[in-house]
Amino acid sequence: MDLPKNIIALTTDFGTSDYFVGSIKGVMLGINPNAKIIDVTHDIPSHDIWSAAYILGMTYKYFPQYSIHLAVADPGVGSARRAIMAITDKQYFLAPDNGLLSFIFEDPDFSRVIHINAEHYYLPVVGSTFHARDIFAPVAGWLSKGVEPEKMGDEITDYVRFAVPKPKKEGETVLSGEVVYIDKFGNCITNLHFEDIRTMAESTGSGSYSIAFKETAVDKLSPFYASVKKGEHGIVVNGNGYLEIFVNQSDARRVLALKRGEKIRITF
Amino acid sequence: MDLPKNIIALTTDFGTSDYFVGSIKGVMLGINPNAKIIDVTHDIPSHDIWSAAYILGMTYKYFPQYSIHLAVADPGVGSARRAIMAITDKQYFLAPDNGLLSFIFEDPDFSRVIHINAEHYYLPVVGSTFHARDIFAPVAGWLSKGVEPEKMGDEITDYVRFAVPKPKKEGETVLSGEVVYIDKFGNCITNLHFEDIRTMAESTGSGSYSIAFKETAVDKLSPFYASVKKGEHGIVVNGNGYLEIFVNQSDARRVLALKRGEKIRITF
């Protein structure tokens, strides 16, 4: 029978063309041949901690209890930055201590962070460039075999955490947010959640609103992508509940010249 | 022991850089931790139903009995287009009802199509942009756990099916086809099967023929890529039995300026 903690999900900026991914898979399987290794993505832009945090934040909730996530975008590898493990009620998260787990820290089920300093769970020789293989992979392997997280190191509270950008109220009738992620289709995902609009609509007593970004204004949400003509733009509530600017069967980033950080404002 | 239906093979246009692939894997593992998830490809060109259909058509026969295929290129996601499951004698195919399963419908072992409308097998909340996660992934998970396909919805016969382009006879001595797919090496795969040539050779009583495309003519098949000099072109019978225009160790698409739909004619 499969062990309860045998799922190890990988979210990295290693790309898929080099020896990085193969090495960490080999290390994990060497420790636990029954580990079930799942590629989430290895195509986080190089050194882009925010994108790694975002992708992890949008996927981990769908994984079953006891899943182990190994997440790496690590420009500070080899420096004094620590290797950490965050634990929620249900899952384990291994990452460098650089803010990558900031979305996890916001989870109501977030419990604690352990500094992974029990070096006997590392590979025997640890280099300065590839802690994913030398530290995170073996720790994930041992964790998947049932070693208690407490044995991996000491609890800490001074881990690095960055502020996940939140929507802001401007007066009583305006809510402003921004584009926080652009996917491979060119869809521009904002940090405005559908619940934010509903709450604002209730507090203003107004069901009608206008949504503006750059020189564009949209006065209603599209129910789905194909509800506007091919090549036309719209805003949908995406699968995670966030407003997403799209161009039907095309690339909103390119067509509308949008980028991460672009402001979006809803006026009721 | 592994369950008989635990293989779930993924063919999508989601790319590998976003949260799409991780989310659907998480959902499937949440329902069936023993699911064996296999990446066929996530690099179908965005919204390209034909390419998804082609890749699925060229791979599924190699999978074992009871494999479940989840295939998505879905420009109409969220609209009225249905979610369907095709069943052959041996395998299960989950896809949007947009023609993506057209190659499956041509399989002699193709049995029937079910409209996946039993919503209790969906995720509790279904959005309008990500049915792969909200509908197809959970249905694949339950199917892999042994839920009978009949419980997933009602049989339909009016599913969308497009015509797979077939070779055409022009008079008694000419067979014409076209380039239907170009692979990452730049090899241009046609819809002319080696059996078509054999049949035509028998009916014309002629073993000699000339193959022409654009301004190029070739008077015999190459036994393998390296049988012509590096940089020279030829035509081989590829691994699936189809004529394939290649340039040895180079890119036929670029060198010969070919594209999908390019005509190719065999004259006996």
Added chain:
Amino acid sequence: MDLPKNIIALTTDFGTSDYFVGSIKGVMLGINPNAKIIDVTHDIPSHDIWSAAYILGMTYKYFPQYSIHLAVADPGVGSARRAIMAITDKQYFLAPDNGLLSFIFEDPDFSRVIHINAEHYYLPVVGSTFHARDIFAPVAGWLSKGVEPEKMGDEITDYVRFAVPKPKKEGETVLSGEVVYIDKFGNCITNLHFEDIRTMAESTGSGSYSIAFKETAVDKLSPFYASVKKGEHGIVVNGNGYLEIFVNQSDARRVLALKRGEKIRITF
């Protein structure tokens, strides 16, 4: 319980956009549904035997005993070049006989090479363009089910092997090497191992040295990437023990205009 040989690791130049990878996975699972298929990489540059050899060489040691590696970059597919299996004390390597396994042949635990000519372990029909699917995948499948390697064919000793470039001593005080691989971050990995420097330092009795490449000279190793400022260059000992030229949080290949084969010299 998992079978001891059920891990099959894939290192290929097939890309991830076509039907190649899906087909070989299907074939292996058809023979052994319990095979544990691991993607090392499918993004070896097309036909680049050296890169395939290098990536395999840098990853295989991390895999557990009895792992099976299927490695393909095969410009000569379909020609007279043979399909071979190399066996070390611990692992199995399936590849075309074109030098791809040259790093394996240098392993002290390398034992022997078998010409895979027992055709009853092939797929029933073998084409000329896709031996990974028609020969290597089924052989990997059967091997993973416990078929003895000796049954797959006859031992040979005249397999193709290329010289892995080694550092050269120039007089008593200079050691020269070259860039042998460039990773996706643009880090330029040389064939100079840290042990080479240590040995040379001992023999010269000198602990100080200068490392030069192109017009650049570096007089000490960096302990880790982030030990120099963002955008500045340095040389680290990488995770495999080799000197690696980097630019912190940027791309050394581009910034320093380096390429594979670029000379690097250490003067004591």
